Amino acid sequence: MPLRKSQQHTGDGVIETYIKRVRAFSPNARKYLVSIMIYGAGFGVHRILFNFFLRSLGYDETFMGLLSTVSSMTVLISALPMGYLADMLGRKFSLVTAALLTGTSIFLMVIFPTGAILIATNILMGIGSSLGAVVSGPFLMENSGEEERTYLFSMGSGLRMAAYSAGDWVGGYLPSWFGGIFDVPAVSSTAYAWAIAMAGVLVIAAVIPRLTLRRNKLETEQRSAFAPIAFARQHPGILTKLLLPMFVTSIGAGLIMPFMNIFFSNVHNQPDPVIGTLMAWGSLAMGVGLILAPAFADRYGKIRVVVYSQAISIPFLALLGFSPVFGLSALAYFVRLTLMNMSSPVYQTFVMEQVDADSRAMVASLNSMVNSFGRAFSPVLSGYLQVSYGFGPPFAGTMVLYVIAIGMYYFFFLRGRKRMV
Secondary structure, rough: OOOOOOOOOOOOHHHHHHHHHHOOOOOOOOOOHHHHHHHHHHHHHHHHOOOHHHHOOOOOOOOOOOOHHHHHHHHHHHHHHHHHHHHHHOHHHHHHHHHHHHHHHHHHHHHHOHHHHHHHHHHHHHHHHHHHHHHHHHHHHHHOOOOOOOOHHHHHHHHHEEEEEEEEHHHHHHHHHHHHHOOOOHHHHHHHHHHHHHHHHHHOOOOHHOOOOOOOOHHHHHOOOOHHHHHHHHOOHHHHHHHHHHHHHHHHHHHHHHHHHHHHOOOOOOHHHHHHHHHHHHHHHHHHHHHHHHHHHHHHHHHHHHHHHHHHHHHHHHHHHOOHHHHHHHHHHHHHHHHHHOHHHHHHHHHOOOOOHHHHHHHHHHHHHHHHHHHHHHHHHHHHHHHHHHHHHHHHHHHHHHHHHHHHHHHHHHHOOOOOO
């Protein structure tokens, strides 16, 4: 099956086109975007504080890497079952269930922070994350037209990052606030626990707008249970090309991304509020890039945006990891986040456009699997390398893997395909 091409718009100016596309968003899409902002704010608080919470309890980077691996392994193992569950439950109730599972796991982490319970709750979070990741792409496809689709995917990712930014910023100060309330140090496990509990409240609150979603006409009984299997058997080459670059990227991302707060704390000796503010601005910068991405995709083509933006990010990744000056490292962090991640929703749209409607949940499951596979193993390796050799080897490994993935995007989709989008 040849790769499909999406239409490009002409005539209108960039701003006018953008406004037109956003106005075309369906009511379901708008409600989903609201839920993403609420969920993202909660998850932003969790991600900025959770490693610090673990450290306050006496756990080291190796255990942090283990938990990241457990969560990613769960996403990996459960991705295909979650794809079929998403078809059984429907998009609406899958999104509701995903938020409930994730929020519940956050509460349990802070209430029962023993090693075994932390592993179990990360498994539960992995299941919720897997279900949410699997259903989001098909949901957006089914609630958008071809013209506004890339804008919707990018707006969803951009607003999520903006919400992460708000959560990161607030999360940097929450331990101090709760430390004052309970008369304990801001770096105590009690202060961190109450702060992270607020993250759980927000994640579960995302259920409210999701409950108001209207179910689509394509019901479970109208879907063929064997359509995904048939597609995979008929088009293995396409699936390999679509998924392999993301797999390589996931390995590289798993080496450094779960540890960025620890990196700025250990290497640059920055306090929690500074790190929270830094990650907040980083998420905001990435959100702006994500929102702008569809305009670039319309002008230059989806795959060109993927290749060029990721390639330009590599020098900034090197500056981030190896600059001894905190200001330069922080600036590189902002630029790298924006460039490397702005192409993510563009490529997700591209992938969803290559498969039939009945197969989208399966392909989204495979997408989730390959993204989780690398992250399932590389954080443990990275934790060991950090303890033994510092952050240099993880950053170097990430750079090499990203270059390999960029080469795959180019040779699979651009070389010899001048008009490929």
